[in-house]
Amino acid sequence: MKKIRINSFAVLAFVVTFIFTTFNANANQTRENVIKRGSLNCGVSQGVPGFSNADASGKWTGLDVDFCRALAAAVLGDPNKVKYTPLSAKDRFEVLKAGDIDVLARNTTWTLARDGGLAVEFIGVNFYDGQGFLVRKAANINSAKKLNNVKVCLETGTTTELNLRDYFNANKLKYEQIGFTKADDAVAAYDAGRCEVYTTDKSGIAANRTKTKNPADHIILPETISKEPLGPVVRGNDENWVNIARWTLNVMIEAEEYNVTKKNIDSLKSTTDPVIKRLLGLEGDLGKNLNLDNNWSYNIVKLVGNYGESYEANVGTKTPVNLPRALNASWRKGGILYAPPVR
Amino acid sequence: MFSSNFKNNLKKNLEFFNLLPQLVLIFILIFLIYSFIINTEINLKSRNLNFGFDFLNTNTGFDVQFSLISYDGSSSFLRVYFVGLLNTLLVAIFGIFFATILGFVIGVSRLSSNWIINKLSLVYVEIFRNVPLILQILFFYFVVIRSFPNPEKSFIILNFFIANLQGIYIPKFLFVNFSSILFALLISLIGIIILKRYANKIFYDKGKIIPVIKISLFFTSVILILFSLIGQVSFTIEFPKIVKNFGIINYVGGVKLVPEFIALLFSLSLYTSAFIAENVRAGILSINKGQKEASRSLGLNDSQTLKLIIIPQALRVIIPPTTNQYLNLTKNSSLATTIGYPDLAAVFAGTALSQTGKAIEIIFIVMMTYLTISLLISFILNLYNKKIAIIER
Ligand SMILES: N[C@@H](CCC(=O)N[C@@H](CS)C(=O)NCC(=O)O)C(=O)O
Numbered sequence: 001m002k003k004i005r006i007n008s009f010a011v012l013a014f015v016v017t018f019i020f021t022t023f024n025a026n027a028n029q030t031r032e033n034v035i036k037r038g039s040l041n042c043g044v045s046q047g048v049p050g051f052s053n054a055d056a057s058g059k060w061t062g063l064d065v066d067f068c069r070a071l072a073a074a075v076l077g078d079p080n081k082v083k084y085t086p087l088s089a090k091d092r093f094e095v096l097k098a099g100d101i102d103v104l105a106r107n108t109t110w111t112l113a114r115d116g117g118l119a120v121e122f123i124g125v126n127f128y129d130g131q132g133f134l135v136r137k138a139a140n141i142n143s144a145k146k147l148n149n150v151k152v153c154l155e156t157g158t159t160t161e162l163n164l165r166d167y168f169n170a171n172k173l174k175y176e177q178i179g180f181t182k183a184d185d186a187v188a189a190y191d192a193g194r195c196e197v198y199t200t201d202k203s204g205i206a207a208n209r210t211k212t213k214n215p216a217d218h219i220i221l222p223e224t225i226s227k228e229p230l231g232p233v234v235r236g237n238d239e240n241w242v243n244i245a246r247w248t249l250n251v252m253i254e255a256e257e258y259n260v261t262k263k264n265i266d267s268l269k270s271t272t273d274p275v276i277k278r279l280l281g282l283e284g285d286l287g288k289n290l291n292l293d294n295n296w297s298y299n300i301v302k303l304v305g306n307y308g309e310s311y312e313a314n315v316g317t318k319t320p321v322n323l324p325r326a327l328n329a330s331w332r333k334g335g336i337l338y339a340p341p342v343r
Numbered sequence: 344m345f346s347s348n349f350k351n352n353l354k355k356n357l358e359f360f361n362l363l364p365q366l367v368l369i370f371i372l373i374f375l376i377y378s379f380i381i382n383t384e385i386n387l388k389s390r391n392l393n394f395g396f397d398f399l400n401t402n403t404g405f406d407v408q409f410s411l412i413s414y415d416g417s418s419s420f421l422r423v424y425f426v427g428l429l430n431t432l433l434v435a436i437f438g439i440f441f442a443t444i445l446g447f448v449i450g451v452s453r454l455s456s457n458w459i460i461n462k463l464s465l466v467y468v469e470i471f472r473n474v475p476l477i478l479q480i481l482f483f484y485f486v487v488i489r490s491f492p493n494p495e496k497s498f499i500i501l502n503f504f505i506a507n508l509q510g511i512y513i514p515k516f517l518f519v520n521f522s523s524i525l526f527a528l529l530i531s532l533i534g535i536i537i538l539k540r541y542a543n544k545i546f547y548d549k550g551k552i553i554p555v556i557k558i559s560l561f562f563t564s565v566i567l568i569l570f571s572l573i574g575q576v577s578f579t580i581e582f583p584k585i586v587k588n589f590g591i592i593n594y595v596g597g598v599k600l601v602p603e604f605i606a607l608l609f610s611l612s613l614y615t616s617a618f619i620a621e622n623v624r625a626g627i628l629s630i631n632k633g634q635k636e637a638s639r640s641l642g643l644n645d646s647q648t649l650k651l652i653i654i655p656q657a658l659r660v661i662i663p664p665t666t667n668q669y670l671n672l673t674k675n676s677s678l679a680t681t682i683g684y685p686d687l688a689a690v691f692a693g694t695a696l697s698q699t700g701k702a703i704e705i706i707f708i709v710m711m712t713y714l715t716i717s718l719l720i721s722f723i724l725n726l727y728n729k730k731i732a733i734i735e736r
Contacts, residue, residue, distance in 0.1 A: 090697035097390075097702075118700040119390035140590035149586055149593050151509065156689070157697030161405040165416040177406045178603070178683045181693065185481075185681065192488045193508050194602065196591050237390050 030102050030234070030241035031075060031291060039081040042068035043101035046086040046182055049207045050314050050321035051107050051127075060084045064105035066310040067126055067232050071103060071248050073303040074296040088181045090157025093118050096233060103245055104233040107201060109159045114233075121236040123246040126307075128327040128336060130224035131163050132202040134209060137219050139196055144223035148173045153186045153195035155179065160200050163226040187211050201228045206321050244290050251297045253339035255279055255306035257330050262305040265298065278343055286342065297342065307337065383703065398699050399424070405694060407685045409601055420695050427687035428712060434604065434686065435673040435716070438611040442672060445616035446665075450623025451649070464620065471617035477678055479614055484606035484682040491602070494592040502582050509593075511600040512583035523574025524567065531563040538562075603684035607676065615672045622664045626657035658731055666724040670717050677713075687712060 034040050044052035044064055052062040060082075069079035085101055096104045097119060107129075108114075110122040135141050144167070154160050156179035168175045178195055180186040183204065190198040191212045198205070202224065209215050234245050255261070258275055260268060268276055277283040280298050287294040304310065311328065315321045329335025387394055399421040406416050411429040414422055452464035471479070491508035492498055498506040505512040518524065535555075542553040570576070583597035630653050638648040677688035692709045696702055 090693050093697065093700060094702050097700075114700075117392075119392050136590075138590055146589060148588050149595065150588075150591060153683075156405075156694045161694070162416075162698070165404060165406050169416075175406075176408055178408050179685070179689075179694065180683045181680050181689075185683070188485065189488065189683070192485065193493055194488045235390075 028238050028240075030238045031244060034075055034102055038076065039083050040068060040072040040075065040103070041083050041085060041101045042071075043085050043087045043092055043095055043104040043106055044068070045106045046088060047184065048107060048204055049210055050319060050323075051203065051207060052084075052086075052105065053207075054084070054086075061314065063127060063310055063314045064107065064232070066304055066314065067105045067249065067252075068103065070252055070300045070304040071245060073299040074244065074248050074251075074292060077293075077295075077299055077303075079303045088157065089155050090181055092157075093120060093233075096120060096235060099235070102234070102241070107204060107230045108233055109201075109228045110231050111159060119236045120233050121242045122231050122233050123242060124249045125229040125231040126249060127203060127230040129201040129203045129228040129230050131160060131199060131226040131228060132205055132224055133221040134190070134198040134205045134218050135196060135221060137217055142219075142221070144221045144225065145171060145173075147175065147197060149175075150197050151176045151178060151195040152197040152199055153178050153180065153190040154199050155183050155186050156181060158200070159226070159228065164199060167225045183208055184211065201230065203230070203315070203321075203323060206323055207315075210320050240291055244292065247290060247297075247342065248300060250339040251279065251300050251342055252304075252307040252310065253330070253337050254342050255301045256308040256337075257332060257339070260301055260306060261309055262301060262303075265302050275341075275343075284343070387703075392700075394703065396704055398701050398704070403695065403698065405698065407690055408683065409604070409685055420691075420699065423695055424687075424691050424708065427685060427690035430679075430685055430690070431673070431676055431687040432716070434607055434611065434676050434679070434684070437608055438615065438672050438676065439669050441608070441612035442615035442619055442668070443665075445612060446619025446668075447623055449616060449620035451627070453620060453624045454627055468617045468620050471613050472621075476610065476614050476675055477681060479610040480607060480678055480682060483610045484602065487602045487606050487609075494594065497594070505583055505594060505597075507594075508602065510602055511605065512594050512597045513600075514583070515581040515596070515598045516578050517581060518576060518578045520574050520576045523570045523576050526574075527566045527570035528563075530570075531559075531566050534562055534566070535559045601684075603679070603682050606682060607679050607684045611672055611676060614675070615668050618668045618671075619665055622661050622668070623657070625664075626659075626661035627653055629660045630656050655731065659728070659733065662724060662728045662731075666721055666728075669720050669724070673716055673720065674713060 042065075044060065044062075047053050048062070050062055052060060052064040054060050065082075065084070068082045068084070072082045073079040085095070087095055087101075087104070087106060092104055092106055092108065093114070095101055104120075105126075107127070108122075109129075110125065114120065115122050133144050133147065135147075141147065147168075152164060152175050154164065154177060161177060161179060164175070164177060175197075178186075178189065180189065183200070187198060187208045188211075189195060198208070200208070202220065205220055209218055209220070212218060232245060232249065234241055236242070254275075258273075258279065260276060260279055265280065269280060269282070271277060271280075274283060278286060278297075279301070281287065281294040281296070285294055287296050290296065305313075308330070311325065312318065315323045317324055325333075325335060327336050329337060331338040384394070400419050402417050403420055403423050404416050407414060407423065407426055409430070410426045411433065412422070412425060414426050449464045449467055452460045453468065455461045455464070488508045491506060494507045494509060496507070498504075503514060538553075538558060539555055542555050545551050545553055581596050583594040583599070586593045586595050634652055634656070635648055638652040643651065676686055677692075679686040680689040680693055683689070687709060692705060696705045699705070
């Protein structure tokens with residue numbers, strides 16, 4: 001009898017230690033975990049060409065993907081050490097909160113309710129966007145004000161469905177929403193004729209239009225019905241990690257502002273400009289503030305590129321997505337991209 | 344003396360030994376649950392999140408394509424819960440109905456001596472139960488919306504039936520004094536029950552068969568007509584109307600079946616019916632051949648044998664696994680999310696969850712809801728099963 005009692009206590013002790021070692025394991029040490037793991041877990045979309053999209057061989061590219069690569073370059077010194085997890089709009093925050101990904105870079109709109117209510121932190125904006133509508137040319141509609149009694153295909157769990165209702169109510173127009181959990185299904189249903197309208201962020205529309213059978217049959221209406229500042233998100237309870245992510249984006253933006261590119265960065269090593277010297281990690285020890293090596297920012301630009309380079313390569317006017325810089329140009333060039341000083 | 348004492352002690356000890364591991368297990372379980380709760384609380388607090396159901400009273404801000412109760416974005420999260428629940432029940436109830444009928448027909452056909460019917464039903468069963476349900480749902484959905492015509496070229500039968508890829512439209516009957524009809528139906532039902540009892544009695548006492556179905560139909564029609572006249576029942580028909588807005592053509596009004604519902608109902612019914620068919624086949628095969636032979640030698644024909652001798656006994660074997668299939672169908676209806684049918688999982692566990700971030704609360708509510716539905720189905724079928732079980736004498 002005694003023996004059994006001891007055994008059950010042993011079991012109990014095991015259970016207790018198990019519980020206390022497995023829980024609370026990843027609070028406040030995302031950086032340490034990424035380094036220990038040797039790779040960054042990045043949550044992306046299920047496929048938005050130009051932003052995050054996997055090609056046939058499984059290689060991910062896009063503006064959001066480049067952010068993950070830059071983050072991996074800063075922390076691990078290697079932009080390829082990233083594991084991508086495609087996420088639907090409705091699942092993304094729970095997966096981030098649960099700790100399955102270290103960062104969410106998936107055309108996600110910064111709003112008060114999300115920033116304040118979900119225990120996550122938006123670290124900045126990597127694309128200023130707004131919601132629009134895609135319709136068939138044959139519908140003969142040239143303004144969103146004329147959309148009445150329409151069926152609208154969209155993805156649920158988004159700001160899209162909230163703005164949609166605001167817009168139609170404000171304009172006293174009738175609509176019916178058909179919500180999917182995958183952009184691909186929503187686009188396919190729209191393309192098959194289930195809906196007269198497909199709606200999402202204009203960047204997403206431009207990207208998803210390339211998935212219709214005949215992209216030339218559709219037009220994007222001129223109206224922009226909302227503000228959609230899209231940016232990367234991390235867990236809110238890890239200040240060090242929040243800062244690393246925030247300043248990775250800022251370095252990309254500031255590097256463009258000062259014309260530091262992937263190509264010329266090594267030739268700039270002899271520069272006397274203190275701003276560039278700091279960006280290259282040749283002056284001061286900014287890395288210390290983030291618990292990183294001083295060449296963290298050099299690695300970002302050298303291995304991934306500045307914001308402008310990433311933009312042109314993924315969504316610029318020479319790509320199929322074809323989005324002019326507009327708001328997303330540097331503040332010196334008429335846009336609103338403005339990074340706080342990296343110093 | 345010594346030996347009996349020893350035996351007693353041993354017995355007591357054995358009882359204790361048997362009990363101990365179970366006590367430990369229960370203790371560990373309680374402890375596990377407790378630490379889960381404590382841990383969750385700590386984690387929520389450390390992230391500045393609070394646990395609570397207050398959000399149920401705030402407005403949702405999003406619309407839902409299709410609802411049995413009035414709802415829009417100014418309604419509360421509690422209301423959207425009911426919207427989802429009713430949509431789940433709708434597809435589950437119709438799904439169970441069609442799956443049962445189809446399952447019985449196919450199950451009996453599987454045993455048919457007609458080679459073609461036999462093989463066709465075999466093919467049916469093998470196809471529908473071996474292709475993953477999610478693929479069937481997506482397949483039907485995109486087949487439905489791709490093979491139906493555009494609204495401009497709708498398939499129309501005299502304004503009574505309009506079909507296009509946005510749905511199937513039928514006229515809506517709007518009754519005045521509908522309560523008289525309900526009353527008539529109630530009276531007919533009571534009449535039919537009495538008739539059936541009487542018919543049974545006559546059958547056992549005198550061996551005479553009374554055509555219950557024919558009489559009931561006649562009786563019900565007479566009562567319905569009578570009450571409609573007395574109660575001044577009238578109705579208007581609301582036909583679906585065509586509405587044009589620039590190049591967009593739409594039908595509004597009438598009753599509308601959306602393709603998401605049709606596709607989901609279709610695939611759930613077909614998939615589940617294949618499993619029910621196998622249960623039916625197994626049930627029938629479990630009945631001793633002698634039963635059939637005895638029945639034939641008493642002069643009953645094939646269909647009487649099936650209806651009066653085989654099926655009632657086979658039901659005892661069929662019902663328990665079929666209960667399982669009903670539960671599966673109900674739970675599988677949550678795959679609706681993929682094709683945009685707004686069921687409980689899609690609208691509440693999906694959209695509402697992601698808009699509020701109240702994961703623990705919402706998943707808890709949804710789990711409890713599915714559990715309750717499942718327990719209810721089991722309970723009802725268990726009652727029925729008890730009723731038809733062999734009465735031990
Ligand atoms: N920016 C909006 C909407 C973002 C969104 O999810 N858009 C869809 C439509 S393009 C999408 O990106 N889907 C990609 C996917 O299914 O993974 C938000 O944050 O709620």
